[in-house]
Amino acid sequence: MSSNIGNALNISVFGQSHGKAIGVTIDGLPAGEHIDVNELQAFLDRRRPGTSELTTARNETDCPDFLAGVTEDEDGNLTTCGFPLAAVIKNKDQHSSDYSELLTKPRPSHADYTAFLKYGEARDMRGGGHFSGRLTAPLCVAGGICLQMLERRGILIGAHLERVGEVQDEPFPLYPDKALFEDIRSRNPATIDPSASLKMIDEITNAKFDNDSVGGIVECAVTGFPAGVGGPLFDGIESELAKALFGIPAVKGVEFGNGFTCAELRGSQNNDAFIAEDGTVKTETNRSGGIQGGISNGMPLLFRVAVKPTPSIAKTQKTVDLETMEETELSIHGRHDPCIAVRAVPVVEAVAAIALTDLLLSENKL
Amino acid sequence: MSSNIGNALNISVFGQSHGKAIGVTIDGLPAGEHIDVNELQAFLDRRRPGTSELTTARNETDCPDFLAGVTEDEDGNLTTCGFPLAAVIKNKDQHSSDYSELLTKPRPSHADYTAFLKYGEARDMRGGGHFSGRLTAPLCVAGGICLQMLERRGILIGAHLERVGEVQDEPFPLYPDKALFEDIRSRNPATIDPSASLKMIDEITNAKFDNDSVGGIVECAVTGFPAGVGGPLFDGIESELAKALFGIPAVKGVEFGNGFTCAELRGSQNNDAFIAEDGTVKTETNRSGGIQGGISNGMPLLFRVAVKPTPSIAKTQKTVDLETMEETELSIHGRHDPCIAVRAVPVVEAVAAIALTDLLLSENKL
């Protein structure tokens, strides 16, 4: 199967970019969970296209219609009833013509060719089909609901765009807080340092001007996450989060705490010394990203996600015509984000929320 | 659950470092698969401790006893019979006394504290319990069997120690081959460039001399892997491999192809142009690591795994006494690898073999 995640939760994403609708089903949500639809919509708007120069012009409101799993009060707010939840987002504003050429001329580093290999003639790759970044909308519906459930338990998830091309944002402090997360969200791109956000806009617009795109890194922190969750070997938090995060289109790397940097370090430089603070055990540093032996240690969870540059660029590229098997050239028009990492920030929060809610429900710690 | 992986295969690892035995069960292996026990033992010996200056002095032969799932011919070679396979490795040469102190004084960046949080008084953490690197032995039994199955289908998996501290090995060429893999295995540490191996020995012995340890990066390539395997979203090859690789103790980062580097690149620098070669579509470069849209494109799979420095070091470190909640100091004796990345090389091959065999079986492409 291709679009399913979860153990205690069973989340199934469906839809093609240019099909009738996209959506998600969530089985396993506890009954009686309140869903603030305005807060959810505000979250969805953070990943919505057409909001700025930096993103594709494709403009969709992405307003989910809840078909099942909830009851509605007079204010239109929703409460889960314990049955499987289903939410649907209708597709509109599609320019399928933009993609006609791509069936025979696969875009470099895009799923066009591998989809042809796997699904053959029957595939529906208009607009990227089921591989489209558009599928992150239903992921954000599921993740937005999980974020509200987690926040009610004092667990906050916040991400920032830590790097774009040459531009580097500040790292998270040892203990990020709600105020910082909200401050970050007030900016687009979402950075800790306001000047980094401005520099990133330059970096991205320059790439766009050059008919090119640019990659980025999203750093994410989770505060208030209970200690003692996870386990050794394949059900460690790293395994669960990584499986989920690599499900986000364009993600090519995931690291926790010091991550790849630890290869250059000595144990004495990479270990987190234990200290006693207000009656509990904490670590002086958080190079482990809050996880030791696959289990949370009570410190904030900290991880970084590498997002590749949008493969769809206007610049002329080499490809192969699948009918003639002749090498040929391709210049992609259509509307594409010059830096998908910008909109990946809320998606990383959403997917982390899904994976961690699932983990907490599995261990009955929610 | 904590120690189980696979969909078509169901692989369950069990055992504590200082328990009676460690082992693995593998359900879902096809019937009639030949297991060359000498080849398997040779593979297991690559991760075995006590083989050099660089590894712990704990010396165990790690010879698995096959209790079920196979029939044996006169030469002692094994053939799977289609029923669940069970293999057991007896524990010996244990110095439990080495660990007595650690129950109340958790080792920084080790699982001692998180195991206490999760399992409480009942935990068995002698020698690291189920978190011990020793559990990678049964993983290598399962992985070694998968490697033989894959090789019979022309799929080869090879890894090298790409970095230790300041020392950098050469990267893999665009098309690694069997000769290269065998050359790499002839060295310890396993590098492409012989001089890198010697420099790493210095780097590691220096760390050991300083009562310290050092981290590393393992790079792994898979050749002959069929195109069109995997899928969008959460069942992409990246998701499956990452979930498995983060199951290896001490792994803190996983990246595919360009990985984190792509954040600094433009699309035109990160895309893989398609070319036509001997009648098939290939890519001019392999920055995608052989995976686009979560699906293999026929190029070699390429990924890198960050292994943290051994957290157990003789250098004095700060910790907290869990009984008194007083801060105190700890200096770890016992026998530990100064650089676990050295022995992680075959483990990465084994775990990749498990995840890819499972994926191929799920898609009936084996």
Add this chain to the structure above:
Amino acid sequence: MSSNIGNALNISVFGQSHGKAIGVTIDGLPAGEHIDVNELQAFLDRRRPGTSELTTARNETDCPDFLAGVTEDEDGNLTTCGFPLAAVIKNKDQHSSDYSELLTKPRPSHADYTAFLKYGEARDMRGGGHFSGRLTAPLCVAGGICLQMLERRGILIGAHLERVGEVQDEPFPLYPDKALFEDIRSRNPATIDPSASLKMIDEITNAKFDNDSVGGIVECAVTGFPAGVGGPLFDGIESELAKALFGIPAVKGVEFGNGFTCAELRGSQNNDAFIAEDGTVKTETNRSGGIQGGISNGMPLLFRVAVKPTPSIAKTQKTVDLETMEETELSIHGRHDPCIAVRAVPVVEAVAAIALTDLLLSENKL
């Protein structure tokens, strides 16, 4: 989770009887599978209410809207594209008022009370909520698609109403064929012996006249099913089919071949002697229901499903008021089938088709 089934397939049913819509997502369908929508609608109509005296007056056309996973040709026929399929059926013609009283006065042998225990105040039990027989409509959408896939491979599934109250239909012959299945479907209730169908109508109308309901048994046969599918212990065909069949509301028993009768028999009376026929091995009788050791033996699969009488009856019954905890009486109005077994016939075919398609896909035998 409560509404999910499958291994190679992941089928998720959602919806409440009186919610906006009910539906199903199917992940894992092969690409390029043709869906004949007229044939599918004809199948759905077999379980549709409001078709006769014997069923609830609630009249819904149950026409599914396919949101994802398919492409549509000019004739409106559908082809799977390999991505998750989603189908939705809008709810209409609801009389929620009929159910207001039941929130505090649970109906005997219905899920009202257990739903209150599990979901508490947040439950949505209007019309039976997610427990409603109405949820078998999306199951029949998924099952109807599977039935078409199976029939293209020469695998036919047919069921008949073998018993209602005192009325007994003929058993299946040793080798049922397509003509027999079609003849059975021409009748309502669907029986082998036309006179049995007429007697059942009497039996059911009598029960209805008495403000009561009556139970029944559905017998199902599968022909053309490949030999060698299934496995020992928990993944036997019996385990997979039973898990699925007990998912149908009101099912209280499942047996294969001789089933419970075998308790009264000697081995020599219950064994199926092997015979050689047209070059293949067959059995002289089919007391095993085509399954030995959990694996298909090439004979038709044969099983029987017990369906309890509709618990909702107009006759006055004893219950307890959940607010006052006083014993009280209840007489259920609203519109209910006097014999759900009648409409269970196509549902049993659908659910068997789902379980067997999943099994065949898991073993790459489809």
Add this chain to the structure above:
Amino acid sequence: MSSNIGNALNISVFGQSHGKAIGVTIDGLPAGEHIDVNELQAFLDRRRPGTSELTTARNETDCPDFLAGVTEDEDGNLTTCGFPLAAVIKNKDQHSSDYSELLTKPRPSHADYTAFLKYGEARDMRGGGHFSGRLTAPLCVAGGICLQMLERRGILIGAHLERVGEVQDEPFPLYPDKALFEDIRSRNPATIDPSASLKMIDEITNAKFDNDSVGGIVECAVTGFPAGVGGPLFDGIESELAKALFGIPAVKGVEFGNGFTCAELRGSQNNDAFIAEDGTVKTETNRSGGIQGGISNGMPLLFRVAVKPTPSIAKTQKTVDLETMEETELSIHGRHDPCIAVRAVPVVEAVAAIALTDLLLSENKL
């Protein structure tokens, strides 16, 4: 996969009848659970062969060796440490020669032929291989541990042999208790009515005298099971229990409460009226077997399991020689129970304990 069950638990059974050993791994057991080894051995002895005239002469003590997942105190009692548990039982007293002929001449209604179809030449069917009733020993190790966990929470599981051939035992009373369960276990066969046990011995010895075997029905009750456990559709208690129970070799039918009888009844005869007793809601009768809408209602769970006559009989039977494809005759020697239903009683208890413990752990109700 063939030999794995559970969601919160992951139980993997391995071994062939004539292999080195059989065993089980259990992943997901909570830490700190005490295992009384004497009580466990007493339970295992209830299914052990060679204990009476009625069972095979094959005599094995079935004493499990715990390799992992537990710590041992000075009295040899065990406590789970939260890591995967592994238990192994060595095989001995095998007469493989008894089975030599069966490779080419499959035994009617046994797995010999279907195993050949599925696994081909590589299969190991000596003594029935992995299909052997012997595999119920590790199931009873896992189930025996679960039974102790459940009993500590006031949940008791007890079964009796309700029928053998023509002999019928009494049914369970509305509320069975511990005294009754213990009284039943004092008899072999385990019946409620002592005279039924004696009549069954006649029935079985007569069958044996005739070189034949006989079937039976095991009825099982679960008391103290919490209300509100389970769910609609495919995760109902019936689905979970049935999947597990059909995993027991020779089981051909499973029914809950009135089961198949309900087909002959009116709703008014099959419904369970609600009554208020000591402040809680109960039902006047238990025709639902304690389950409504797939969810427990607080009454005892009640189900019946049909066990077919041992297919291995000394009487001459028709079979087909798989090499010549000629019809031929077969008379099975070797040592076989004339009525496997006798020893199935503790196995049904064990498997029910496994499925219910898994369900309770999944819902955090243990």
